[in-house]
Amino acid sequence: MQQKMTRRQVVKKIAAITAAGAGAGVLLPSQSLAFTKLIERIIQTEFETKYEVLPPLPRVSFGMAIDLGLCIGCRRCSYACKRENSVPDSISPPYIMLMEVDPITLRRGSSILDERGNGLKNRLMYTKLRKDKEYMPLQCNHCEAPPCAKVCPTTATYKDKDGIVMIDYDKCIGCRYCMVACPYNARRFNWTEPKVAAEDINPLVPLRYHGVVEKCTFCVHRTRRGRTTRCVEACPNKARVFGNLNNPESKISKLIENEKSFRLKEGLNTKPQIWYLTQTKKKPMRWYKPLPPPKHIRGLS
Amino acid sequence: MIGIRKGIADIKSHLLEVYKATGKGFCLFIIILLFPIAWGMIVWYHTIVEGHLGSGMSDVVPWGVFISALAYFVGASAGATIVGLLIYAFGRTDYKPIGAMAILFGLICIFGATQFVMMDVGVPWRALKVPWILHNPTSMFFISSTSYFGFMIILTAELYFSIKVIGTKPTGFDKKMAKWLGILAVPYALFVVHTFTGTIFGVIKAREMWNTPLIPVHFVLSALACGFAGVALVTVITAKLEKREILTAATYSHMGLVLAGFITATLFLDFTDYIVLLYSQTAEGVETWHIISERYTGLFILNILGLVVADVILMTKRGRTENGLLIATTLTMLAIGAYRITLVSIGQIIPLYPQLGEVHYVPSREEVIMGVGMLALMVLLYSVLAKALPIRKSV
Ligand code: SF4
Ligand code: SF4
Secondary structure, eight states: OOOOHHHHHHHHHHHHHHHHHHHHHTSOHHHHHHHHHHHHHHHIIIIIOOOOOOOOOTTOOEEEEEETTTOOOOOHHHHHHHHHTTOOTTSOSOSSEEEEEOHHHHHTTSOGGGSOOTTOOOBSOOOSOOTTSEEEEEOOOOOSSOHHHHHOTTSOEEEOTTSOEEEOTTTOOOOOHHHHHOTTOOOEEOOSOOOOOGGGSOTTSOOOOTTOEEOOOSSHHHHTTTOOOHHHHHOTTOOEEEEETTOTTSHHHHHHHHSOEEOTTGGGOOOOSEEEEOSOOOOOOOOOOOOOOOSOOTTBO | OHHHHHHHHHHHHHHHHHHHHOOHHHHHHHHHHHHHHHHHHHHHHHHHHHOSTTSSOOSSSOOOHHHHHHHHHHHHTHHHHHHHHHHHTSOOGGGGGGHHHHHHHHHHHHHHHHHHHHHHSSSHHHHTTTTTTSOOTTOHHHHHHHHHHHHHHHHHHHHHHHHHHTSSSOOHHHHHHHHHHHHHHHHIIIIIIIHHHHHHHHTOTTOTTTOSTHHHHHHHHHHHHHHHHHHHHHHHHHHHHHTSOSSOHHHHHHHHHHHHHHHHHHHHHHHHHHHHHHHHOOHHHHHHHHIIIIISHHHHHHHHHHHHHHHHHHHSTGGGSHHHHHHHHHHHHHHHHHHHHHHHHHHHHSOSSTTSOOBOOOOOHHHHHHHHHHHHHHHHHHHHHHHHSOOSTTO
């Protein structure tokens, strides 16, 4: 984040003078306070916060594979992601949702999530893990043909050269067209001012402000520095693999090539860059206690 | 310079005349309207400063009544163009008394529609940059919102020349401009404004209910019904309030017939929509039907029954009178409103993952107050401008 202190100070001064003038001459004190708040918000969105992101790495196309045979739905990836990306509690569900699904879904080797109903029971808010179920993380797929970027009126959402679908928070107007266009419920709107304790804010990932959309960034602040995503590190069973799809020797390329996998809602031709592996060989796996689900998800009961 | 001074003096004397002729009842009406407007403004301000947390929208239903209102009022603005078309292309000069009034109605509707979007977006001042600084030509939102500015310009110019034409000394140029703008407004409204507004929904492949090429067509037809009903309703209300004859009985009857045609076409598309939905028994179709019949029954009944009853009224000769039109147009406007809410809401209420949970959306108190405030502002603007502008001189 690059803060333009001088400009900011100047604008703040102008705001203060305007507000003071308005308060003294025309408005009541409470109204002038409200006016100041409004000016402050305009400054905050237009001048104060600048999100600096590193440029995309050359000849790289990021992708992820999630081994559903190894995912136990413990939500550790989701919690780690929340912390890593300074995601406030007001964002619910977090970027990564975990869904408990019927095993038949995955045994077919294709995504039942293209289909509907048929007596299957999927659940988001489970509190106990069941060995007769499968668990499936859902998040932004960084689609190769992302409908969210196509519909964004401001180009705030865009597909970068390394495959990451990014949001420029300084361009987003909060129209939420991208949210209705995303087939995967991957985007979150800041319905209120995001609040995260100062010590919990990752300095590489500044807080957004209310009125803009955010989502998983494939940990752009790490991956463009040559590290892996936080969810990959946090997974106790190593169910997640992240890497460069352009490199045929990378682990992810080999997994996609050799293992049976599917992508979500392939019929829509969005070409998600997350592959779900379904028929992997048995690997050592431990069942950890799941972290609690979100207390409440707006709009969902 | 002298011309400008004279113009200002003319405007002054006209406004003074209007002011003197304004009754107490009208002033009281305006004062009453100011209350919901002020309340709505305060809540809107609060939303801008604190966020939309108080709204009923969510990450699973990101669009609420404001976007329904956008679709509704963009549709309603079509009324302005149909009257122009009838006058200039079909030679129905008997509609002339409401020509300028219809344009003003359309202008207020399109203005209101854009303001509903402004209330909906998270960073409204940045949204003002959209057509000029921030733009993405592949976004239907960008294309349609840009087209609204064009439409506002066309309607304002059309209103200006229409007023000149019904004034005392119209020139040949004024008449030509009024005519050609009236005609130009029709294809622009139908094939740009309304079609692209329908396309905002039609292109969203994530939402089964929206993703059909018929959506823009359905949108245009229901816009014609809603817009024409709106103009007819405003005409009848004005005639009743001012106790004077604006249109002849024969024109009302013709108006009723035209409206019946639009309603029948809209109903036809409504029925084919539901027949395909029920017959094909796709998973989404079944789910949509369950949601419509179990959770949105009231809106569904209002949509279909409202249009059927309005159509039946207008099919009869007696129904095509001032009173008949009053009932039929009110029903049409409510029915199309129900359709817009159903379309926008149900499109999002079908969960994107099966059994994700029950998705719900109910407009919150905050949204209702802001919405009512904006409606009151539109009524106020229309009432004041209809009084202040010399649009009724030809009556
Ligand atoms: S998953 Fe949704 S948000 Fe992510 S790139 Fe695809 S369409 Fe966009
Ligand atoms: S909410 Fe922001 S990112 Fe999404 S479409 Fe609108 S401007 Fe683009």
